[in-house]
Amino acid sequence: MMTSDFIFYLIVGLILADFLFDLYVSLLNAKHFNDPVPEILSDVYDDKEYEKSQAYKRQQLYFGLINSGFSLLLILSFIFLNGFEWLHHFSSSQFDHPILISLVFFGVLFGASFIINLPFSYYQTFVIEEKFGFNRSTKKVFWLDQLKSIALTIIVGGLVLALINWFYLLLADNFWWLAWLFTAIIIVFMNLFYSKLIVPIFNKLKPLEEGDLRHKIEVYAEKEDFNLDKINVIDGSKRSSKANAYFSGFGSQKQVTLYDTLIEKLTPDEVVAVLAHEVGHYKKKHIIFNLMMALITTGLTFYILSFFIISPIISQALGVEEPNFHIGLIAFSFIYAPVNTILGILTNIISRKFEYQADNFAKETFSGTYLMNALKKLSRDSLSNLTPHSLNVFLNYSHPSLLQRFRNLRQNV
Ligand SMILES: [Zn+2]
DSSP states (O other): OOOHHHHHHHHHHHHHHHHHHHHHHHHHHHHTTTSOOOGGGTTSOOHHHHHHHHHHHHHHHHHHHHHHHHHHHHHHHHHHTTHHHHHHHHHHHHOSSHHHHHHHHHHHHHHHHHHHHHHHHHHIIIIIIHHTTOBOOOHHHHHHHHHHHHHHIIIIIHHHHHHHHHHHHHHGGGHHHHHHHHHHHHHHHHHHHHHHHTHHHHOOEEEOOSSHHHHHHHHHHHHTTOOGGGEEEEOGGGTBSOOOEEEEOOGGGOEEEEEHHHHHHSOHHHHHHHHHHHHHHHHTTHHHHHHHHHHHHHHHHHHHHHHHHTOHHHHHHTTOSSOOHHHHHHHHHHHTHHHHHHHHHHHHHHHHHHHHHHHHHHHHHTOHHHHHHHHHHHHHHTTOOSSOOHHHHHHHOSSOOHHHHHHHHHTTO
């Protein structure tokens, strides 16, 4: 017999289990920090750089442990002190309309978690990243970023929450399909116009400059029938020296974005190899596949949510007698967490397969050697871990480890 007490301890148990499992994987991974570097990666670092990468790994480990330990303490205290019940009564005393009550409820939670996370985010940027020479963000950029994120979350998040809440008030547990339809439209829209709408809020995009690199890219793009207008350079150097590139959008909105730091660090041929990898993601239809997966899992999540949100046992577990939208959603997010973890692992498995396919595409259409050189430089410059534990890679890596990518690229070279 399921009682609200059972659900309460289930929620606490799931939070603890998630924390302990993550802790176990982090410590297991850390045990292998000093493993000998595999032979084919032996020239990634010299001795001094390797020492630096070891220090960076340890620093990130400690920071992660303190951050997650602190979060655990906070969330468990909040649950045991009936924080959600208190917040529900507080929100209900401010407004009469259920949508406004829910917005206050989530607004307070968002505001509190934002303020609590702020010192961690500040420390990460201006102490850790600064110490290892990655940080290029100024205080002004940092604070403007925070303000922009808050504004975006309030506008987009508030609107989405209010509308889904409205569907719930209209249709009760049948709200899920309308919520799905609406969210699906938002997801497709964001996939299409992310580069045009969201990126410019934080960064500047510009076309490739004339010169050797542009010429080499032109030759490659023409060969692969990829429109050059779809290649942009982003000012990643505004925040960090770490380099990157990504593919986004589909149809007429498809584009490759190269970080200016990538162009700064790599030779033109190496940049073309990275670009070829990104074009591979497009040619192998990875973007469309990921979009479909997102749509399916969103539908599934709303469908399962519809059973939880009307259940009094669920809301009573968090101390609220009558079920309502916000308490149902919060309780569900705790209970559904393991499903999300499993979905995340599956997504990573698929993502790593796609990375191999994109690497192979770059090798077939341009050069595996230049790609390996590029990956080597990028790993060195981001002080990345050359000896991650295989369980950590399996669970948490969206890309194969450098060793795995080299082994794959070395086949049939
Ligand atoms: Zn990739």
